Amino acid sequence: MTNQEISHLLRTIAASYAIKDEKKHYFQIIAYQKAADAIEKTTTEAKDLYKEDKLATLPGVGPSIQAHLSELFRTGKVKHFETVLKEVPPAVFPLLDIPSFGPKKAFKLVSVFKFTNPKTVIDDLAKIAESGKIADLEGFGEKSQADILRAVQEYRLGKTKSGRMVLPYANELAEKMLTYLRKSKYVKDAYAMGSLRRRRDTIGDVDLAVTSGKLDEVIKHFVAYPYKDRVIEKGPQTSSIIISGGKQIDIMVLKPELAGSLLQHFTGSKAHNIKLRELALKKGWSLSEKGIKQTYQGKKVMKTYDTEEKFYKALSMDWIPPEIREDTGEIERALKHDLPPLIELKDIKGDFHLHSNFPIEPSHDLGADTIKTMVDTAKQRGYSYMGFSEHNPSTGNHTAQQIYTLTQKRNNEIEKVQKSNKSIRIFKLLETDIQPSGDLAIDEKALSLLDAAIVSIHSVFSMPKEQMTKRIIKGLSRPKAKILAHPTGRIINERSGYEVDWEELFAFAKSHKKALEINAWPTRLDLPDEIVRKAVEKGVLLIIDTDSHTASQMDLMQYGVSVARRGWATKANIVNSWPLDTFTSWLLNRE
DNA sequence: GCCGTTTTCGGCCCGACTGTTTTCAGTCG
Known part of the structure; x- marks a missing residue:
């Protein structure tokens, strides 16, 4: 059972308590919701925590819920939950997934119209709404009947559950709206808020705050947004709209002094x-x-x-x-006035996961810009060092000697550019596959041409945790292998990463001074922030890289820095914030 | 049901908005 499913189950229990007797179970309901929040948010699988007897480390999970979850993992069901759920008509539950439906509304509709089949209840409800019977109900009216119909239709289209956005996309939506808002003379300042300001890896709704002396004028301007689909709500100080594309934007306006x-x-x-x-x-x-x-x-x-x-x-x-x-x-x-000084974008002195367009005949994708162009960009960014790490020449199409020759040619090009660019130190790396056996894709002779190697997994993702951990550690244990790229392998909204024993990997990385990458690519952001936090606590070295395939993508560094900050990383943790000499000693094993 | 340098018992965040009411319940963040 996934965290998502467990969280949903706990919310269902909370809803059931609310239907049974909200007053009596008031704080239990809050407790179940809190536990659901915690489990939904964490990147560690609850099942793994159960196996390690660490469920109680989740905030909001106490002895009782812990016992219930243990029972769930052990037997596949929870007796107590079944008793609670039995008292609520099963047709209620599917309705709870529809926005604007809470336990009270769902229960009332199911009871009055005697819906019994959870599989058809949403269709049954739509039919009743169309027939006009809901408007006659006490506490309902024409308006709420129409709202129910629209909510059901939107739910069927999947519109309101269109998933969470990656950061740059949400950023763009927010910037467009902020630009529009600032056109109003009544807007003093306008800011992006919520998870966007906290720089979470994915964003649900776009939240904006505005200060103004004329609240109502700002709200009026907001709901007149040209790309608006419809207004969800509009009050004197807050409003929500859906824009074309189905995303929601919330605004709150207050006086500047607040x-x-x-x-x-x-x-x-x-x-x-x-x-x-x-x-x-x-x-x-x-x-x-x-x-x-x-x-x-x-x-x-x-x-x-x-x-x-x-x-x-x-x-x-x-x-x-x-x-x-x-x-x-x-x-x-x-x-305690004891917050750590978090890493900042301006602290970053170099980028190491860079793919140029040098024709190295790689195993995976090639970059689009020349080595020179990328060096120029790095200099513009004020970097004092950088590293190229194209994918290794493909092993299927090349002999070991050919791989050696191609790597040497790439090195020659780097050296040529280095000669005319003394203000930046350029390192020679390759992004090298860790094969399922744990061997690297290139041999020792080719490795000897490199200052260091970035190693990573690009095939056979589904391996048991122990085996995958061994594979990674074996690859990383080669002396030239200094950096593990995108350590979880996750692609946001596409695939969850492979399974790794982090405790073991952290211990190895720490004792052998290997750096784990924080890959800044917005659909990766890998390591995820929560794992960064654990790595930081263990004293594991980290490096923030963009994985750029064009020079302009080096701008993505900001997203990697955000992840590092969310993981409480300071300069001490991030090797590419170190001065050139310290960094060089580390990369070349000269310390 | 959870949680704790003011508590292992006695607390538990705060407010906006909507629709249906005529003072409030339900939902949301």
Whole structure:
């Protein structure tokens, strides 16, 4: 059972409790939802945690839910869950997957119209809505009947569940809207918020915040967006629209003097905000997007903040970088004024996963730009060093001698460019396949031509975890192999990575000073942030690379840096933020 | 059901918006 499925199951249990007796089970419902959130978010499979007896390490998973999940993994079902679910008509559950349907609405409709078949309930409901019978129901009306019909239709089209966007795509949508918003004279400042500002690897909705003296004018302007499909809601300070393409944009507008609490509120994460508010509550304070509510001599006073720094300061803590606002310890550290200095884009001194168009007759894809062009771009970026790492010449079509000769030719070209570019040190690498056996795709003689090798998996992804871990470690254990590229092999929205025993790989990488790559390619972002965090805690070296196949793609570095920041990485962790001499000593094993 | 340098018991974030109401329930983030 996947984390997604387990999370869905826990939400189903929460919904069932809400239907049975929401008041009585109020906090249980919250607890189940919280556990569902945690399991949905984590990149570690709950089943693996169960095997290692570490389920309780998930926040919000306590003794009871842990026991239920253990039973689930052991026997495939949970007696307690079955008892709870038995009391709710099964036709309720499919409706819960439709946006705007909660437990109450779903249960009422299923009960009144006596829907019994979960397989047909959505169609049955659509028919009833079309016949006009819902409008007569108490608590419903013509409008809600039409809303139900539209929600069902959108659900059938898969429109509202069109998946999460990769970062640059969401960025582009946000920038377009921000540009449009700034055209209004009533807009003072406009910002991207939510998971976009926290730089999560994927984005659901685009959240925007605007400061203005004229809230209603901004909302009016927002809903008049030319690429709008429809308005979901529109109030005095917030609004949501669907744009063509089906993506949702949410906006919140407040006065400039509330900018601090507004940005803090709308950046999230939800877990981060809840933790902050619980903390404030202990002082008798109440936090919201409007500021901090305090009681003075029996009177409630709202204190306002125009910057986030002031808002956090009022809570006796340092400003927290958005990338780590996930309630994974950042609040405690900010209270102790002990947040780590996260790596920044300007700290990066070189890019090492670069594919030029040099005709090396590779096993996989070739780049599109010349070595010289890419060197020029690196210099423009202010890099002091860089490395070329085209894929190795294909082993199927070449003899060992041919591979050697091709590599040598590529090296000659690099040396030629190096001669006329003294301000940047250019290293000679290759991205070399780790074959299923764990052997590298090129022999020792060809390897000797390289300063170092980036090694990676490009075939036979489905291997048992132990075998895959052995394969990787065997490949990495060659002295020239210094970097493991895209370590999980995942492609966002396409495939989950292969299975690796991270503890074992971290231990090996640390003791042999091998770097794990944070691949900045937006559909990779591999290592994922959560694994970066674990690597950082273990003291494993990391390198941020773009995997560029054109010179312009070297701009993608920012996305890799975001992942590193989300993983709490500092300069000490990131080898390509080191000065040239330190870096060179490391890469060439001269330390 | 979870959780803890103010607690192992007694708390549990906060508010916006909509539709159907005439003061509020439901859903969402």
